[in-house]
Amino acid sequence: MTPAPIHPLQQRWKSFLIELLARPSYLLILQLTAILIVLHEIDTFPWTRLPERGLALTMLFVPRLMRSKKAWVALSVLLVMNNLWHWAALVNHEYLTTYWVLVCTLSLYASKPNQVMAWNARLLIGLCFAFATIWKFLGGEYLDGSFLHFTFLSDIRLSMGATLIGGLDGELPHNRSLLETMQATGEINPQLLQTSPRMALMSVALSYWTIFIEAIAALSFLLPRPQFLSRARYGILLVFIFTTYTVIPVLAFGALLLIMGLAECLHNRPQWSGIYLGTLLLLPIWMPLPQLLFAAVETVLLQ
Amino acid sequence: MSQERLKNKVFLGIQYWAIPLLLILVASRQMILAHTVGLSPWHGGGFGMFASIDRDERRIIRLQSTDCRGQQTVHVLTPELAEIDEQTWTYLTTVPKTSLLQSLGYQLLTLAGEPTSRVSTVSSTCPRHLEIQVWRLHYNQASGQVWYAPVTAVVEVTL
Numbered sequence: 001m002t003p004a005p006i007h008p009l010q011q012r013w014k015s016f017l018i019e020l021l022a023r024p025s026y027l028l029i030l031q032l033t034a035i036l037i038v039l040h041e042i043d044t045f046p047w048t049r050l051p052e053r054g055l056a057l058t059m060l061f062v063p064r065l066m067r068s069k070k071a072w073v074a075l076s077v078l079l080v081m082n083n084l085w086h087w088a089a090l091v092n093h094e095y096l097t098t099y100w101v102l103v104c105t106l107s108l109y110a111s112k113p114n115q116v117m118a119w120n121a122r123l124l125i126g127l128c129f130a131f132a133t134i135w136k137f138l139g140g141e142y143l144d145g146s147f148l149h150f151t152f153l154s155d156i157r158l159s160m161g162a163t164l165i166g167g168l169d170g171e172l173p174h175n176r177s178l179l180e181t182m183q184a185t186g187e188i189n190p191q192l193l194q195t196s197p198r199m200a201l202m203s204v205a206l207s208y209w210t211i212f213i214e215a216i217a218a219l220s221f222l223l224p225r226p227q228f229l230s231r232a233r234y235g236i237l238l239v240f241i242f243t244t245y246t247v248i249p250v251l252a253f254g255a256l257l258l259i260m261g262l263a264e265c266l267h268n269r270p271q272w273s274g275i276y277l278g279t280l281l282l283l284p285i286w287m288p289l290p291q292l293l294f295a296a297v298e299t300v301l302l303q
Numbered sequence: 304m305s306q307e308r309l310k311n312k313v314f315l316g317i318q319y320w321a322i323p324l325l326l327i328l329v330a331s332r333q334m335i336l337a338h339t340v341g342l343s344p345w346h347g348g349g350f351g352m353f354a355s356i357d358r359d360e361r362r363i364i365r366l367q368s369t370d371c372r373g374q375q376t377v378h379v380l381t382p383e384l385a386e387i388d389e390q391t392w393t394y395l396t397t398v399p400k401t402s403l404l405q406s407l408g409y410q411l412l413t414l415a416g417e418p419t420s421r422v423s424t425v426s427s428t429c430p431r432h433l434e435i436q437v438w439r440l441h442y443n444q445a446s447g448q449v450w451y452a453p454v455t456a457v458v459e460v461t462l
Contacts, residue, residue: 088346088397089390095329095348099322106318116318123323131330131350138334139344139355141442150356150442150449179361179440179449186365186379188438188451195447203444210353248353 025266026113052078072105093253118267121260126221133215145204160294166199234272341454357439359397367434399437408460
């Protein structure tokens with residue numbers, strides 16, 4: 001049987017990935033991490049982030065600096081200082097980014113940098129999912145579907161999900177306006193949000209799916225046994241990334257998980273590296289795509 | 304064991320365990336603060352995002368002022384009204400410690416005495432006593448109802 005012909009574009013893409021993966025693994029991860037620091041929330045660009053962005057950008061253009069221990073120590077110091085200064089305002093992936101930069105710095109002092117990166121990536125991914133799962137039990141708003149139901153009804157980023165999954169449309173502006181009024185006037189008494197039975201049911205189902213995938217991800221990255229689960233961790237992480245971030249696009253978090261996942265599989269399971277690197281490089285296209293398509297269809301339908 | 308070997312072991316330990324341990328420490332601290340001082344689950348590095356509807360952006364600071372005639376008025380505080388910057392406001396709503404709310408109360412009572420201050424609109428006639436409390440949003444999936452409930456105890460400030 002003759003193999004199916006490969007499209008030239010596909011061939012070029014494959015060659016490009018192979019070329020990138022041919023670099024020393026730790027260097028590729030350092031470069032991708034520096035790119036993440038530069039591009040992270042570029043749309044908001046707070047001036048307090050300027051020194052770390054500037055340094056990361058310089059490191060990308062000066063190859064000598066990319067391998068420099070001093071440059072990575074300086075980047076770590078800047079990120080740690082930012083974390084300490086804004087600790088209450090920062091969200092989870094900003095903490096995780098700082099941890100990861102610290103790992104990159106430590107790996108430069110190691111005799112086996114790839115191993116240090118892979119080990120830490122595995123633990124950090126596992127712990128991050130473990131704490132996310134624990135919070136979903138502790139918070140008391142997840143198991144009955146309350147959190148996701150409320151988020152679908154009120155968060156503009158989930159409009160696509162609310163319309164496609166819950167069959168909601170006109171209810172969403174009403175809910176947002178009600179919540180804004182409550183916040184502005186200090187109305188503390190119970191008010192009714194508009195929803196649908198389908199949205200309520202789907203919220204419960206999706207809540208349990210999220211707990212399941214996060215718990216499984218935590219176990220697969222943290223435990224060496226059972227082996228089938230441990231081996232499946234690369235696939236599980238990708239399933240989480242695709243099912244979560246196509247609905248709620250958080251580019252920086254998705255990119256960071258992919259970089260850490262890549263650091264892990266480059267060392268332990270190289271056959272997954274191409275998939276991870278490809279997914280990471282195409283992330284600015286595939287992640288916002290469902291939302292963009294939905295917005296386009298919605299606009300056409302409204303006209 | 305020679306000193307060199309011990310040094311190497313310590314260094315290896317740092318390379319492999321320091322950062323995961325740091326993550327555990329920070330996340331545990333966040334969980335404790337969330338359950339003691341009312342830290343928003345979305346912040347503080349505990350990975351509580353997308354686990355609770357209690358985002359700091361949705362929290363409100365309710366203010367009850369009592370004037371010289373004993374009349375009480377309830378207001379919802381905003382950064383503009385309190386004359387504080389966004390960063391301080393975010394910190395206050397995310398980590399509503401009693402000491403911070405007390406400082407805010409004293410600041411408001413002091414500012415209220417100045418006629419040009421926006422705070423004077425909160426209580427124009429000799430405000431002497433304020434009660435401040437931070438509230439968060441709750442949602443019940445079964446009833447579809449949304450409401451506010453206190454995150455902190457009432458903090459009373461008198462000049």
